[in-house]
Amino acid sequence: MEKVPEKTMIDKGFFFYEKDWLYQKHKRIPSVVSTKYLGFKTAMMAYMQIGKCRGSIVETGTQRVIDDGGGSFTLLFAEIATQYKLDFHTVDISPVNLEVSKKATEGLNVSHHCMDSVRYLRGIQGEIGFLFLDSMDCDPTGDSTGPQEHQLAEFMAAEDKLTYNAVLLMDDNSYPSGGKTRILKNYILDYRPEWTILSDEAQTYS
Numbered sequence: 001m002e003k004v005p006e007k008t009m010i011d012k013g014f015f016f017y018e019k020d021w022l023y024q025k026h027k028r029i030p031s032v033v034s035t036k037y038l039g040f041k042t043a044m045m046a047y048m049q050i051g052k053c054r055g056s057i058v059e060t061g062t063q064r065v066i067d068d069g070g071g072s073f074t075l076l077f078a079e080i081a082t083q084y085k086l087d088f089h090t091v092d093i094s095p096v097n098l099e100v101s102k103k104a105t106e107g108l109n110v111s112h113h114c115m116d117s118v119r120y121l122r123g124i125q126g127e128i129g130f131l132f133l134d135s136m137d138c139d140p141t142g143d144s145t146g147p148q149e150h151q152l153a154e155f156m157a158a159e160d161k162l163t164y165n166a167v168l169l170m171d172d173n174s175y176p177s178g179g180k181t182r183i184l185k186n187y188i189l190d191y192r193p194e195w196t197i198l199s200d201e202a203q204t205y206s
Helices: 021-025 035-049 073-084 095-104 116-123 145-159 182-191
Strands: 056-060 088-092 113-116 128-133 162-170
Touching: 021 073, 035 073, 035 128, 035 162, 056 073, 056 116, 073 088, 073 182, 088 116, 088 162, 095 113, 116 145, 128 145, 145 162, 145 182
Parallel strands: 056 088, 056 128, 088 113, 128 162
Antiparallel strands: none
16 A cells, blocks of 8 residues: 555544644634634645645735634644644735734744735745635625735636645635625636535635
8 A cells, every 4th residue: 555645644633623633722712613713624624635735835814913813824724734744835915914923823834925915926936735815805895896806816826836636715705795705706617617616605615
């Protein structure tokens, strides 16, 4: 039997809720006890099992509050990357946000990048196996065209770097305005039939 690379041998403690080490460590954070955590975890398991951890984890829009009630995904990705020896990058245009993120993830495996996310994604060397798009705030009820177009631009900048079986996770999906994801979801449905949308709730992942 072919030996499985060490980094794809994911311990069962992450998969089963009652033994989830990441949940147990960070359950003080509101987002970790919300449905968003389940979406994050399901998408991450797809990356681990289907994608075999090939390619880097890349996040646009970094954590900007310690123990952020609405997010903290930078911290969670960094914990995963540290536990399983994975490559994780987070990018944000704000140096202030990045300083907060660096403090929140101190001692963990993460590379921080201060620049426009589209420009960063265009210049990436190497492959992306998990892409989390969460930059640029949007109006929950009003016009969100700007953030939606930005998210589409991010995807198009990164598309040629995505591995086969890469996972795409899009945040802020369930707002009446369509959140950040409306334009990119429609683009994928219309022009990228090879992609499968696995879930379309608070977050969308495919």
